[in-house]
Amino acid sequence: MNTTAPRTPSASVPSPSLLLEIALAASHLAAEYLRGLDRDGLDREYKTSSHDIVTEHDRASEEIIVAELRRLLPGARIVGEEGGERPAEVPAASAGDAAGAAAGGQVSFYVDPIDGTSNFAAGLPLFCISIGVAVDDELVAGVIDAPILGQVFAAADGEATLNGRVLRPRATHDAADALVLSGFPGQRLGTRFPDFAAGAQRRLEDGVSCVRHLGSAALELAYVAAGWADATSLGTINSWDIAAGFHILRRAGGSVRTWPGEAGEQRPDHLQPAYVACTGQERLAVLDELHEELQELRDSQQ
Incomplete structure (x- = not known):
């Protein structure tokens, strides 16, 4: 289990607020693209199975995001769902003061161009763009933009917001009254x-x-951060799915616990495959206990 809290990056890296502005600019362009699409009869492809699909618009959205991130901060590393890892285009120290060169640390953007592709392809509005930002593997900013719903969740080193409105901390309900968003x-x-x-x-x-x-x-994760649900949890996940959500939720007063899965080694939270996130510091014991049991099963097979 990993409960490490983020630390403040050194002064030589871009400020969290500047990194958030960059992420917001990139997500806004992709959101405009996705809002302009006719989503009737979209073609889909299968990646690993019929449960894991992709459309041409996932790739197009990611390219829009990557191009804007490259324009604004060419010294950053980008990890995208569709394109994989893209190293910095120029050394961090050469990226330019105007863009906030990351001379003292590696900036990484974790990009999911459409999280909820099955919903997107079916015509449902429950999908979003997710961009999390880390400096030397410490999350410092994040944006989750649901373009059809008109919801933009964001956080840097201040309070988390929804469309500019501050998300106030809220206690996790007791289990008998708790709503969990999870598959x-x-x-x-x-x-x-x-x-x-x-x-x-x-x-x-x-x-x-x-x-x-x-x-x-x-x-x-965004809806738990907003206090609309008490917890969310998954046992297999990728960094681009949860990096932004973890940061936003914590800045809104929530708590996250993670587990190392089959890798068996502790890593930064957004690089771990299993998690339970709650809207407050109070935990839902049933979820934490299930993940402890799952980790024991995974450990026993190593």
């Missing part, structure tokens, strides 16, 4: 650990007031 344990864990997954789903549904699954990890 945990999900199809992948169901295939790998069928007995655990079947029992875990029943225990979660019996242990809280209700469980809903939105189909977008980033939006689920």
Whole structure:
């Protein structure tokens, strides 16, 4: 389990507020593109399975974001869902003072150009652009933009906001009154650990007031940050899905716990594959306990 809190980056790297401005500029361009599309009858491709799809617009959105990030901060590293890792185009110290050159640390943008692609392709509005920003593996800024819903969640080193309105901290409800947004344990864990997954789903549904699954990890984190739900959780995830959401949720007063999964080694939270995030510092025991059991299962197979 990892509970390490972010530290403040050194003065020689771009300020968190400047990095957030850069991320917002890139997400805004992609949001404008996605809002202008006719989403009836979109073609889709399968990446790993029918549960993991991609459209041409995922790639186009990512290219729009990458081009803007490159223009504004060419010394940054970009990790995108579709394009993988793109190293800095120029050495950090040469990126230019106007762009806030990262002379004392590596800036990384974690980009999901459309989180919730299945929703997007089906015509549902529950999808978003997610851009998380880290300096030397410490999250410092994030933006989650749901273009059809008109919701922009953002945070740097100040308070988290929704469309400019501050998200105030809220306590996590007791389990009997708690709403959980989650697809945990999900199809992948169901295939790998069928007995655990079947029992875990029943225990979660019996242990809280209700469980809903939105189909977008980033939006689920944003909605927990807003206090519209009490917790969210997944057992397999990628950094571009949760980097922005983790930062926004913490700046809104929430708490995150992560587990190392099958890698078996502790890494920064946004690089861990399993997590439970709550709207307040209070935890939902049933979710934490299920993840402890899942980690024990994974450890036993190493």
